[in-house]
Amino acid sequence: xxxxxxxxxxxxxxxxxxxxxxxxxxxxxxxxxxxxxxxxxxxxxxxxxxxxxxxxxxxxxxxxxxxxxxxxxxxxxxxxxxxxxxxxxxxxxxxxxxxxxxxxxxxxxxxxxxxxxxxxxxxxxxxxxxxxxxxxxxxxxxxxxxxxxxxxxxxxxxxxxxxxxxxxxxxxxxxxxxxxxxxxxxxxxxxxxxxxxxxxxxxxxxxxxxxxxxxxxxxxxxxxxxxxxxxxxxxxxxxxxxxxxxxxxxxxxxxxxxxxxxxxxxxxxxxxxxxxxxxxxxxxxxxxxxxxxxxxxxxxxxxxxxxxxxxxxxxxxxxxxxxxxxxxxxxxxxxxxxxxxxxxxxxxxxxxxxxxxxxxxxxxxxxxxxxxxxxxxxxxxxxxxxxxxxxxxxxxxxxxxxxxxx
Amino acid sequence: xxxxxxxxxxxxxxxxxxxxxxxxxxxxxxxxxxxxxxxxxxxxxxxxxxxxxxxxxxxxxxxxxxxxxxxxxxxxxxxxxxxxxxxxxxxxxxxxxxxxxxxxxxxxxxxxxxxxxxxxxxxxxxxxxxxxxxxxxxxxxxxxxxxxxxxxxxxxxxxxxxxxxxxxxxxxxxxxxxxxxxxxxxxxxxxxxxxxxxxxxxxxxxxxxxxxxxxxxxxxxxxxxxxxxxxxxxxxxxxxxxxxxxxxxxxxxxxxxxxxxxxxxxxxxxxxxxxxxxxxxxxxxxxxxxxxxxxxxxxxxxxxxxxxxxxxxxxxxxxxxxxxxxxxxx
Numbered sequence: 001x002x003x004x005x006x007x008x009x010x011x012x013x014x015x016x017x018x019x020x021x022x023x024x025x026x027x028x029x030x031x032x033x034x035x036x037x038x039x040x041x042x043x044x045x046x047x048x049x050x051x052x053x054x055x056x057x058x059x060x061x062x063x064x065x066x067x068x069x070x071x072x073x074x075x076x077x078x079x080x081x082x083x084x085x086x087x088x089x090x091x092x093x094x095x096x097x098x099x100x101x102x103x104x105x106x107x108x109x110x111x112x113x114x115x116x117x118x119x120x121x122x123x124x125x126x127x128x129x130x131x132x133x134x135x136x137x138x139x140x141x142x143x144x145x146x147x148x149x150x151x152x153x154x155x156x157x158x159x160x161x162x163x164x165x166x167x168x169x170x171x172x173x174x175x176x177x178x179x180x181x182x183x184x185x186x187x188x189x190x191x192x193x194x195x196x197x198x199x200x201x202x203x204x205x206x207x208x209x210x211x212x213x214x215x216x217x218x219x220x221x222x223x224x225x226x227x228x229x230x231x232x233x234x235x236x237x238x239x240x241x242x243x244x245x246x247x248x249x250x251x252x253x254x255x256x257x258x259x260x261x262x263x264x265x266x267x268x269x270x271x272x273x274x275x276x277x278x279x280x281x282x283x284x285x286x287x288x289x290x291x292x293x294x295x296x297x298x299x300x301x302x303x304x305x306x307x308x309x310x311x312x313x314x315x316x317x318x319x320x321x322x323x324x325x326x327x328x329x330x331x332x333x334x335x336x337x338x339x340x341x342x343x344x345x346x347x348x349x350x351x352x353x354x355x356x357x358x359x360x361x362x363x364x365x366x367x368x369x370x371x372x373x374x375x376x377x378x379x380x381x382x383x384x385x386x387x388x389x390x391x392x393x394x395x396x397x398x399x400x401x402x403x404x405x406x
Numbered sequence: 407x408x409x410x411x412x413x414x415x416x417x418x419x420x421x422x423x424x425x426x427x428x429x430x431x432x433x434x435x436x437x438x439x440x441x442x443x444x445x446x447x448x449x450x451x452x453x454x455x456x457x458x459x460x461x462x463x464x465x466x467x468x469x470x471x472x473x474x475x476x477x478x479x480x481x482x483x484x485x486x487x488x489x490x491x492x493x494x495x496x497x498x499x500x501x502x503x504x505x506x507x508x509x510x511x512x513x514x515x516x517x518x519x520x521x522x523x524x525x526x527x528x529x530x531x532x533x534x535x536x537x538x539x540x541x542x543x544x545x546x547x548x549x550x551x552x553x554x555x556x557x558x559x560x561x562x563x564x565x566x567x568x569x570x571x572x573x574x575x576x577x578x579x580x581x582x583x584x585x586x587x588x589x590x591x592x593x594x595x596x597x598x599x600x601x602x603x604x605x606x607x608x609x610x611x612x613x614x615x616x617x618x619x620x621x622x623x624x625x626x627x628x629x630x631x632x633x634x635x636x637x638x639x640x641x642x643x644x645x646x647x648x649x650x651x652x653x654x655x656x657x658x659x660x661x662x663x664x665x666x667x668x669x670x671x672x673x674x675x676x677x678x679x680x681x682x683x684x685x686x687x688x689x690x691x692x693x694x695x696x697x698x699x700x701x702x703x704x705x706x707x708x709x710x711x712x713x714x715x716x717x718x719x720x721x722x723x724x725x726x727x728x729x730x731x732x733x734x735x736x
Contacts, residue, residue, distance in 0.1 A: 017522035024521050031523050129582045230429040234436065244714045246675035248689060249706070256702040260450045261443045341539035348541075348682060355541060371549040379546070386537035 045372075054370040055377050058361050059128045062377075065197015065352050071189060074181040075200065083145040090121025092159075092167070102236060105153050109395075113162035117142055130199055179204075186284065197352035199381075201271070203256035205353065206340045209278035213339075216279070217286030218325075222316065224287065225294055235287070248345050251277050255349045274346050282339050289335055293328030294320065295373055326400050333393035337386045450704070462699050463488075469694055471686050473602050485697055489692030490711060498687060499609055499716070505613035505674060510620025512607070515650075517625050528621065541679055543615055548607035548683040555603075558593045574601040604685040608677070618675045621663035627658035632721045637710040641667035659731045672715050678713070688712055 008016075019025040057287065064075060094105050152398035155318070184190035197202060223235035237352035242250070254277035259267045268276070287337040297320055325332075347356035358374045361367060367374075417423055451457055463485040471478050475497065476492040477685035517528040535543070553571060555562065561570035566577035568588040575588035575597035631654050639649040680687040689709065696705040 014522065016518065020520065027521050030524050031521075031527065035527075118417040228425050230428045230433050233434070244717050246689070246712050246713055248678045248681075249709050249713065252693065252696075252709075253690075253706045256696060257706060260447050260702065264450070313537055337537070344539040344541040345679070348679075355539075355545075371545075375542060375546045376548060379542055382535070382539055382542065383537045387533070390537070 001179055009328060050313035050373050054361065054367040054373050054374055056129045058357075059130065061355055061361065062198045062354065064200045065357060066195045066201065068189075068191060068195065069195070070136035071184070073312075074184075074188065076141075078178050078181045080141050081174060081177070082142060083141045084148050085170055086149030087145040088152050088170075089167075091149040091154075092156045092164070094153050095156030106150055114146060117146070134168060172211075175207070186392035193269045196271065198357045199354055201346075201351065201353040202340075205271075205275045205278055205343045205346060206336075208275045209282050209339055210336050212279045212288050215379045218290055218321070220287035221294060224291055234341050239284045239287050242281055243288070247278075247281055247342055248283055251345060251349045253277070269375045271351060272347075272348060274351055278339065278342065278346075281342075282335065285335050286332060291325035292326060292331065293326075296327045297323050300364035329397055329400070330393060333389060340385060340389070341382065354381070413519050444551045447703070454700075456700065458703060459728070460704055461479035462701055462704075465699075467695070468698065471691060473605065475685070484699070487691050487695065488708065491686060491688040494685065494696045495677055495680070495687040495689075496716075497614070498605065498680060498685065499677050501609050502616065502673050502677065503610040503611065503670055506669070508618035509613055509617030510669075511624055513617060514624025514628070517621065518628065532618045532621060534537055535615055540611065540615045540676055541682055544608065544611040544679055547611045547614075551610075552603040558590065558595075561595060568595050568597065569606075570595050571603065574606045575599070576601070585693065590656055599714060604680075604683050604686075607679045607683045608685045608687075611683075612673055612676060615676070616669055619669050619672075620666065623662055623669060624658075626665065627660075627662035628654060630661045631657045656733060658732070660733065663728045663731065664725060667721060667728075670724065672718060674716050 017024075018028045058277070064072065067075065084164045090110075094107075094110065121138050125138045130138075180186060181188070181195065182191065182200070184195075220235045220239060224239065226232050226235075251274055254273045255270060258273050267273070301323065302312075302315055302320055305319040306312070310318070344355040345354055346353045347359060350356070352360065358378060362371060364373060449456075453731035464483050465654070467484045467487040468480050470480050471485070471487055471490045471494075475493050476486075476490055478486060478490045513528050513531060516524050516680050519525050519528075555569060555571040557571045561568050563569075566587050568575040572595060575595050576599040577585065577587040577597065578599035580586040586598055590596075611705055635653055635657065636649060639653045640646075644653070677687060678689040681690040683692065692705050692709045696702055699705070
């Protein structure tokens with residue numbers, strides 16, 4: 001990095017970069033004109049021509065599909081729980097500065113995030129023209145998140161360390177509670193997976209696959225690097241078979257062949273078939289990411305751990321894997337992002353996640369020809385989710401970096 | 407810890423036996439699982455009266471495959487339909503590969519431009535495309551862009567190219583090998599080469615999507631060449647374009663070609679999403695075939711085998727290309 005004082009001021013730099021030579025100036029002007037006309041066209045379309053009723057009238061369908069109306073309080077409860085947990089994790093992250101430089105309680109990025117969250121909570125429900133009561137619920141949930149964030153940030157350091165050590169268990173626990181709330185049973189009215197839809201189904205499928213593909217992928221990666229030929233060749237065969245096939249053919253296989261492969265009646269529901277296929281698919285790709293991480297760790301690490309008296313599983317768990325996973329983190333998050341995007345393919349085997357819901361909505365004659373509005377909304381939604389995941393991954397990378405740059 | 411050592415180790419703690427014991431256990435579990443699944447498969451299939459057989463491939467398909475290179479009609483057997491679908495897949499993949507490589511290279515080079523706006527645009531394109539699912543992009547191109555095109559006089563017209571709702575019309579060698587462009591005959595466009603909007607939407611979507619990833623591969627490859635190479639070339643008096651072509655690219659290709667291989671294979675696999683835009687590729691034909699015959703196992707075996715062969719062919723081709731561009735050190 002060059003010294004800041006040596007850099008010319010931004011205005012000078014921009015002028016020389018954009019209008020440094022006649023050719024450069026011409027290029028800049030052409031690009032500016034094209035950008036301007038594109039932006040004007042998009043704005044004009046979005047504000048004047050587009051009919052957003054297709055999104056507004058179907059916002060519940062896009063959010064949860066055909067989830068029974070009188071049971072939707074369970075989803076609100078789950079959203080509130082998730083918001084509280086997210087606020088807790090975020091606050092504790094700041095109140096226990098480990099390698100975060102500065103260790104401020106409210107660094108600039110957090111202040112930006114708060115403003116963005118509040119603006120989203122106010123603007124999106126208003127734009128969707130949700131009922132006032134439901135708009136208020138979104139404000140409440142956002143306020144809860146920020147409140148817990150504030151409280152955890154201020155009083156997080158007083159929590160006993162033993163309690164903090166239990167914190168990672170919160171997420172799997174929350175996942176189980178969430179699935180229980182969504183699925184029903186144990187006193188709650190069961191809601192079959194066929195009634196889940198929209199964003200709810202997208203998130204269930206993606207989170208299920210992300211959670212389960214991780215252990216599977218690590219095992220496959222270790223198997224591929226193993227000295228034992230049977231394990232190695234088994235892992236190689238599995239990984240290459242999965243990676244050689246398009247996901248859509250595997251989903252197709254899942255829907256059409258699982259019924260033949262299991263004894264009658266044991267085959268899971270269509271939704272779970274697809275979720276398992278996603279899991280097995282993602283595990284093969286994750287295994288390759290973890291393998292790249294394992295390759296990056298010098299063999300001396302394992303040898304040193306072994307010579308200290310650790311057994312091979314102990315050495316892998318406490319010495320090799322933590323380092324390898326840190327190296328593999330960016331690739332793994334990339335895989336998770338593409339997994340989230342791949343859930344759209346569930347619509348091609350007839351499931352009602354976001355894309356499938358979009359198809360049914362547009363089959364309604366009242367909304368004929370409103371493709372652009374629906375697809376653009378979905379694109380913005382996916383873009384925001386994926387970009388946020390990418391940003392989070394880069395922040396985590398910096399936090400886990402043992403040798404920070406500055 | 408534990409008992410003091412006395413006597414020889416028991417055989418199950420022997421370092422020579424232990425690995426084989428473990429592998430045997432894993433293999434046993436996997437074999438049992440496979441036997442269980444296959445047993446169920448055979449039992450369920452024979453209960454349905456559909457034991458593995460490929461004789462049905464000879465029966466007439468009874469459905470039509472649109473826009474085939476080989477002549478096809480509904481009376482021809484299933485295997486001809488599958489071949490027609492495969493040819494359609496290969497056609498889309500080949501055009502897609504060329505287009506995505508061109509676009510990716512251009513955008514990758516643009517990210518090194520001296521113009522800040524162009525660099526920003528290249529960056530924005532990559533960030534926009536990578537964070538939106540391909541399927542969404544494909545249906546966007548098809549339903550929002552290509553199906554909204556006007557027909558007849560109002561169609562988009564460029565020299566030698568006409569883009570209308572009825573298809574993409576290109577100038578090509580017509581009857582008697584005479585070069586001729588698209589013409590409007592009684593309100594209907596005609597040209598020696600007509601591509602359907604389905605094909606155009608699929609290829610556009612694949613090119614734009616894969617192009618973003620290829621541009622990152624190209625950018626990574628060029629970044630991997632040390633800066634001193636540029637400076638040394640400049641000090642020898644070479645211009646930036648010559649430096650790029652003769653000094654930087656040959657070295658960058660070592661990094662670029664393996665990355666391209668991955669992207670090409672993923673493009674070939676992604677082409678199976680053609681079914682979403684109504685292009686009858688291999689997957690779409692296989693889906694129809696399965697619905698008509700109920701031959702799930704055979705159809706899926708054919709499908710997986712075909713894509714595996716395509717992947718291997720691309721890998722072999724890129725391996726050959728990699729050897730071709732390898733720097734021969736003296």
